[in-house]
Amino acid sequence: MIFETERLLIRKLKSSDLNEFHKLESNPNVLKYADGGVKSYLENEKELKGLIAKYTQRDNDFWIYAIERKFDSQFVGTLALVKDNLDDEIGYRFLEKYWGNGYGFEICKATIVYCKQLGLKKIVGYVVDKNIASAKILEKLKFKVVKKFVSDDIHLPETKYELEL
Numbered sequence: 646m647i648f649e650t651e652r653l654l655i656r657k658l659k660s661s662d663l664n665e666f667h668k669l670e671s672n673p674n675v676l677k678y679a680d681g682g683v684k685s686y687l688e689n690e691k692e693l694k695g696l697i698a699k700y701t702q703r704d705n706d707f708w709i710y711a712i713e714r715k716f717d718s719q720f721v722g723t724l725a726l727v728k729d730n731l732d733d734e735i736g737y738r739f740l741e742k743y744w745g746n747g748y749g750f751e752i753c754k755a756t757i758v759y760c761k762q763l764g765l766k767k768i769v770g771y772v773v774d775k776n777i778a779s780a781k782i783l784e785k786l787k788f789k790v791v792k793k794f795v796s797d798d799i800h801l802p803e804t805k806y807e808l809e810l
Contacts, residue, residue, distance in 0.1 A: 647710055650755040653748065655724055658697050658711045665720035665740065666693050674741050678773035680798035712737070712752060724752060726760070732769040732807075733760065750782050757786065761810045768810065774802040783808075 647655045658666070667689040669675055676683060684692065696709045706728035713720050722739035735756050739748055753770075760768050770788060772779045773796070788806035796803045 648755060648759045649715070650751045652715055653721070653751060653755075654713050654715055654718075655710045655752070655755075655759075656713065657700055658693060658709060658723075660693065660697065662711055662720055663690055663693055666723075669722060669738055669740050672741055675738055678776045678779075678799070678801070679738070680796075712739070712748070721748060722752075724756065726756070729769060729771075733765050733767065734769050734771065735760070736770065749779065750785065753782055753786055757808065757810065765810055768808050770806045770808075771796075772804050772806065773799070774804060780804065780806075 647657070649655065667684075667686050670689045670692070671683050671685070673683055699705045699707055699709075708726040710724045710726075711720055712722045712724055720740075721743045722737060725734070725736040727734050727736070735753065737749060737752050757768070769791075770779075770783050772783060774780070774793075783806045786808065788808045790804055791807045792805040794803055794805070795801065
């Protein structure tokens with residue numbers, strides 16, 4: 646376990662997550678505001694293996710973790726802690742059937758605490774402007790808008806948020 650919230654556990658991905666990971670990464674609604682697009686089962690299998698391999702790489706700065714519910718150990722999504730140039734970026738994705746349960750706020754709030762424990766001074770999050778739910782979460786957690794732009798990868802208006810820890 647990496648850390649936990651009241652209802653969720655954050656842990657390293659494992660190969661047995663493949664079916665749920667594939668459901669997450671092949672759902673166009675989940676990926677509507679993300680780059681990369683929908684992937685095949687084989688592409689997701691390869692990606693999952695690569696993400697798992699990163700856990701043992703020296704100087705890794707690209708951490709993707711599984712999010713699971715405590716009460717039934719059900720995989721519900723992923724949490725990202727990655728380097729964006731000089732910034733430490735957080736991000737999350739949930740399987741569509743778990744939207745609307747308050748997991749986004751819960752995971753972001755706990756990730757802030759975890760990042761403070763790691764000694765990070767600042768974290769950032771990027772939100773496509775149409776993704777109002779995610780923007781509200783960051784604003785509620787006192788993230789400040791630092792930049793508005795059109796993204797190079799998905800060509801949509803986007804906002805960069807920052808939180809001093």
